[in-house]
Amino acid sequence: MYNDLRVCFIGDSFVAGVGDPQCLGWVGRLAAQAYATGQPLTTYNLGVRMQTSTEILGRWQAECAPRFPDGCAARLVVSFGVNDTTLIDGRPRVAPKQSAANLAELLAQATARGLAVLVVAPPPVDDAEQNARTAGLDEHFADICAAAAVPYVRVHHPLRDSAVWMREVRAGDGAHPGAAGYQEMAALIGPRWREWLAR
Template sequence: MTGDIRVCFIGDSFVQGIGDPEYRGWVGRVLAATHGDITAFNLGIRRNTSEDVLRRCWQEVQPRILPDADNRLVVSFGSNDTIEENGSVRVDPARCLDNLDSILEESRRRRIAPLVVGPPPVVDAGEDHLRRTSKIADEMAALCRSRLVPFIGTTPALANDPVWTREAMAGDGAHPGSGGYRRLADLILANQWHEWISHPHP
């Protein structure tokens, strides 16, 4: 692992860690299990869609990176995009993918190494929401493959995880407690995280 690694985590309330009584979420737990000199910034905002994340991404990321550092960006959104409000989803799936593609392209241009974490399920949003979220997650994965960007899927594993679902339903119906975020962190740590963070970005 190289010297100064700077990682910005940008996304929604799951990135922010809403619901965790320990205030660590999955980001804090992943960082705690990662060795090396890492400067991390949690830029998660509750209810953010991909439109919101794209709108604020670079004005928030740019001041937190350095020209001589190994700059990284972890992106995670989609669960809010697929929520239905007033008879339609908050963000059209094609637009969600375009937003992700725009962030990945700009990351390439700025020489910032990206990693994408797929959208977790919102337990109390129902089966239709889970179907839409699973579909957009698959499409995100395909986009990331085409750009040679690591993608870590979370939707099906967490939808079938008893800890995640039990804690979410005991809370606000969407966000788990410490156990659920630990499960999400374990998924990320077991799937490409260590390889990605250990590979120096030129």
């Protein structure tokens, strides 16, 4: 067991847990799981609402650096993509090829720093056309992570099929669920999370 395990979660509003009245999101629930299984850790939630992969790529190193001092066991969890697929004037905020390139570059930068990385897929929202775009991005992200030997958690399609997730998204702002929805997402990520922490 590490004495000083630190995990930065970098991403968007889903990482931040927007919509959860318990203020845990999936990130807080994963941290609680770790403690429950005897793995203490320090987590830093660096989710920023509305940010795209381009913005996250531009800030992750500066924000993680002071949280990863020499001597700690540093790890990084990454999740983004929904904001990339949001249309502005009829076009995605970030083109799919650029989104893929941003993830590939972030993973390359993290590898150069010797960081273990876990990537979580972008979840669905209450918009079938946007979900189709995000599902395409999910496929690109899966291929990039496989090529980089980085674990990738496929949550997009399971959450689209989740009555709990979709009901809560529709009852909320059309994008973010409440506590039960984030619990569903955390349950999907949990097995890979525990496996990754144990490495």
